Amino acid sequence: MNHTLSILWACFDTTDPLFSASELASWPAADRNWLLESGVLKETTAAAAIACPSCQDGHVEEVLELPDSNPRRFFIPCPEAVRIEVDLEHLRQWTVDLDTVASRIAAALSLTGSVKPVSPGRLWRLGTSRMGPTSREMLLLRTPDAADGASIAAHIGQTGRPIVLFAGGEPPASIWPGRTPACIALSRVLSHDGSTLQVNALLLHELVSRADDLQSQMHAIPIDPRGKKLIVRRQLKAELSSHLADSNLLAAYRQHGSMREAARALTTERGTPITKDMIQRAVARAGGAKAVMNAEDSESVVRTVASQRRDRGAKVIKTRN
Numbered sequence: 459m460n461h462t463l464s465i466l467w468a469c470f471d472t473t474d475p476l477f478s479a480s481e482l483a484s485w486p487a488a489d490r491n492w493l494l495e496s497g498v499l500k501e502t503t504a505a506a507a508i509a510c511p512s513c514q515d516g517h518v519e520e521v522l523e524l525p526d527s528n529p530r531r532f533f534i535p536c537p538e539a540v541r542i543e544v545d546l547e548h549l550r551q552w553t554v555d556l557d558t559v560a561s562r563i564a565a566a567l568s569l570t571g572s573v574k575p576v577s578p579g580r581l582w583r584l585g586t587s588r589m590g591p592t593s594r595e596m597l598l599l600r601t602p603d604a605a606d607g608a609s610i611a612a613h614i615g616q617t618g619r620p621i622v623l624f625a626g627g628e629p630p631a632s633i634w635p636g637r638t639p640a641c642i643a644l645s646r647v648l649s650h651d652g653s654t655l656q657v658n659a660l661l662l663h664e665l666v667s668r669a670d671d672l673q674s675q676m677h678a679i680p681i682d683p684r685g686k687k688l689i690v691r692r693q694l695k696a697e698l699s700s701h702l703a704d705s706n707l708l709a710a711y712r713q714h715g716s717m718r719e720a721a722r723a724l725t726t727e728r729g730t731p732i733t734k735d736m737i738q739r740a741v742a743r744a745g746g747a748k749a750v751m752n753a754e755d756s757e758s759v760v761r762t763v764a765s766q767r768r769d770r771g772a773k774v775i776k777t778r779n
């Protein structure tokens with residue numbers, strides 16, 4: 459099957475992949491059956507012209523239908539035999555059902571989510587795959603080297619480090635608006651075991667991580683001002699959230715009067731472990747236990763941490779007004 463699969467990938471990017479009845483007949487029966495039964499190949503219009511089956515030079519002639527024949531009869535003109543009758547079976551043709559191929563690939567990769575065509579016949583969102591600690595979106599890109607390759611590639615976007623699968627030639631680097639995504643050839647990671655498409659997950663992960671590494675090296679250059687701003691903003695946000703956490707830790711300490719009790723109550727309330735040491739450090743940052751207990755807003759002692767949080771939010775709005 460893997461030979462037939464390579465034929466499929468080789469013609470996947472052609473404008474109108476077309477297989478004649480004689481070509482299909484030359485494939486192993488099991489391969490042919492799978493391609494037809496899985497819907498990868500679908501029948502399309504019958505051939506309008508064929509090569510003469512009786513002459514050595516295989517001259518190509520238009521197929522003509524014998525008028526008023528029942529059942530229908532077809533022939534081609536031939537300089538040697540005047541006319542050659544052609545069996546309708548021999549005129550049947552098949553093309554590749556691109557959407558089915560996209561679905562089959564997504565199924566083989568056990569992706570999460572459903573297959574969505576982004577640009578019909580050119581780009582599909584196949585779903586997401588777990589790669590180590592992150593989830594990566596996988597896409598299928600067809601004929602990336604066409605004149606409009608860049609405008610099709612622009613749909614992919616830059617977020618979430620997408621993985622782009624391709625059948626034919628590797629997408630040219632010029633089509634990517636920014637960082638080049640990990641581009642993986644289907645022929646390298648997919649095979650056929652006689653009944654279904656199989657994926658070599660180990661190789662896929664290795665190829666993706668190799669592509670990622672390459673891109674990291676390519677982009678290991680000083681960050682632009684916009685990137686720096688983003689990092690600063692992130693840092694600020696982290697500081698703000700830690701301040702908020704401190705105020706909650708202190709409020710719980712005041713309420714329960716004991717670091718151990720405060721830690722236990724917060725752990726229950728938040729659903730994440732809050733240790734006695736975390737309370738202790740927050741108290742130390744706030745000037746020690748005595749200072750915290752005598753603090754101005756000690757009225758919050760009788761309130762729950764949650765209500766105190768809401769009050770703080772309201773206070774902020776008030777001062778802004």
Ligand SMILES: [Zn+2]
Nearest residue numbers: 510513536537
């Ligand atoms: Zn002939």
